[in-house]
Amino acid sequence: MTVRRDERLDQLLETVDSGAIDALTCALIVEPSVNPGGTEESAVRVLAAACRAAGFDVDVIEAAPGRPNLFATARTGGTGPGLMFLGHSDVVPPGPGWSADPFVPRRAGDRIIGRGASDMKGGIAAAVAAMSVLARAGEFGIDLSGPVGLVVTVDEEEHGTGVRHLVANPGLLHRATGVGEFAGCIVAEPTRMEVVRGCRGASYFEIEVTGRAAHSGRPSDGVSAIDAAAGVIDVIRADQARLAASPDALLGFGTWNVGTIEGGQGISVVAPSCSLGVDRRLMPGEDVHEIGERLLADIHAAGIVVDGIDVNVTPTMFLPGFATDADHRLVSAASRAALDAPVGGWTAACDGGFVSTAIGVPTVVLGPGDINTQAHQPDESVGLSELVFAAQSYVRAAVDLLSGK
Numbered sequence: 001m002t003v004r005r006d007e008r009l010d011q012l013l014e015t016v017d018s019g020a021i022d023a024l025t026c027a028l029i030v031e032p033s034v035n036p037g038g039t040e041e042s043a044v045r046v047l048a049a050a051c052r053a054a055g056f057d058v059d060v061i062e063a064a065p066g067r068p069n070l071f072a073t074a075r076t077g078g079t080g081p082g083l084m085f086l087g088h089s090d091v092v093p094p095g096p097g098w099s100a101d102p103f104v105p106r107r108a109g110d111r112i113i114g115r116g117a118s119d120m121k122g123g124i125a126a127a128v129a130a131m132s133v134l135a136r137a138g139e140f141g142i143d144l145s146g147p148v149g150l151v152v153t154v155d156e157e158e159h160g161t162g163v164r165h166l167v168a169n170p171g172l173l174h175r176a177t178g179v180g181e182f183a184g185c186i187v188a189e190p191t192r193m194e195v196v197r198g199c200r201g202a203s204y205f206e207i208e209v210t211g212r213a214a215h216s217g218r219p220s221d222g223v224s225a226i227d228a229a230a231g232v233i234d235v236i237r238a239d240q241a242r243l244a245a246s247p248d249a250l251l252g253f254g255t256w257n258v259g260t261i262e263g264g265q266g267i268s269v270v271a272p273s274c275s276l277g278v279d280r281r282l283m284p285g286e287d288v289h290e291i292g293e294r295l296l297a298d299i300h301a302a303g304i305v306v307d308g309i310d311v312n313v314t315p316t317m318f319l320p321g322f323a324t325d326a327d328h329r330l331v332s333a334a335s336r337a338a339l340d341a342p343v344g345g346w347t348a349a350c351d352g353g354f355v356s357t358a359i360g361v362p363t364v365v366l367g368p369g370d371i372n373t374q375a376h377q378p379d380e381s382v383g384l385s386e387l388v389f390a391a392q393s394y395v396r397a398a399v400d401l402l403s404g405k
Contacts, residue, residue: 009399012133012140016391021122021129022112022384024050026105028121029114035090040154043089044068047124047152054132056150059176063165067154071176074131074148076402077138081183082146083398084361085127086351088156091116097378111381118369122382123188123390124152126368130394137399144402149177156351159317163351167358183401184330185361186394187352190369190382193390195334195343197364198250198323201282202349204316205292206275207232212308213265213272222270223308226263229274231304232311233258236278239298248283250323250345255281281347284321284357291315319349322356322363330362330401337397338366338389366393 027050031043044060051058051072059071070089073082094102094115102115112122127150134148151173153162166172174180209229214222236256243253256278263274280291292313299311324331326343335341348371356363368386369375 008140008142009396012137012142013392013395015133015136016129016388016395017132018384018388020132021125021387021391024125024128025112025117025122025387026114028125029105029116030103032103033090033116034093035155035157036093038064038067040089041066041068044070044152047089048072050128051150054128055135056131057178061172061176063154063162067161069154069162069166070150070152072131072150073177073179074135076134076144076147078143078145078147078402080145081181082179083148083401084182084185084355085131085148085150085394086185086187086355087120087124087127087150087152088162088351089152089154090157091119091121092157092376095378099379102380108381110383110385112384113379113381115380117374117380118190118382119371119375119380120189120367120369122369122387123190123367124150126387126390127188127394129391130398133391133395134398142399142403144398146183146402147179148398149179149182153351160319160351160354163354167354173359182361185352185355185363186334186397187350187363187365188367188390189350189365190367190371190375191346191365192370193338193366193368193386193393194341195331195338195364195366196346197326197331197343198284198345199321199349199353199365200251200254200347201284201286201321201353202317202319203280203282203288203291205278205280205295206314206316207278208312208314209263209274209276210310211270211272211274214270216268216270219270222272223306224271225274225309226271228304228309228311229261229263229276231302232276232299235295235298235302235304239295251283251321252347254283254286281349282321284323286321288315288318320353320357321349322353324356324362324364328362330364333397333400334364334366337400338393341366
């Protein structure tokens, strides 16, 4: 009797190795890879060894000294367009509040606890497990049109050094993976296994306000940079109201946040300087330089820049937003693969923005864990059952996209 194709896929899915997912997730957690700190190298070494043991082609390329990106490719026999999985090797500092060492993985029932379990070492382990299964798809009578690749970048949590190095070097992705074209990219960030077809981007601005110092006994002899900075914050608030008035159905609207402020020389001195560190979340297609220029124009229009006051607005980080069409095959395949998972947008930003906009690969985010309740928090955890389901979903998505059926 001829075995129906869905039965072959079921048989393939049964080969997903939960023990291997568990072991690799824990092995990656043990390697801190904390950022800031530039300590991803040891985690990448562990991941590279696991990928080589699985039979993948592996290339490790430094994006900066001691900060390597990893490229791994599972050959499936096909030479056509492939599927990319994307992750990052760095984690945020553990911070206070942990009930045990954040870099000694432990279990609480089904859950694996440790920094990076959810964001996103568990997701990477699930992708590696899926690639191991897909490399054997032909044994089950499932022919795939192209290979499956994994790209793991450094510095995603801070300045995007890894992904910026990738997009700044045309042809690097092809050379490192041997894949000529990718039909799609799945970012394994924690989405509760819901399909995210669009993300806002992120940008940072440093706003420097210069005033004129004077003795506080006669403050009229000076011009306070702190007072001027307060006016700048009012301008930012007004722009936030403008943005909120025209929300996008998928991603809402761009947001401003004044995250840091530092200024003044002393209590008895009219402040000669003040600096603001500002976060601006971006809608797809927004240009960070245009945003900075418009903000500076609004500051001048508000009368803040007067004799004795100068203001400079400098973008210091930029991560683009993206939106993949709702009817794109990648979106529908990802939703089906995760058993009819809902499709929506994300207020967070990720490296997928560069893959989509700069490299031109259609992108979705789909991964185990919860960015809101687990990522960047004490006792971060992810369920092993979630990781297994993620690996199975990645296999189903690859078969859907690359089987030609």
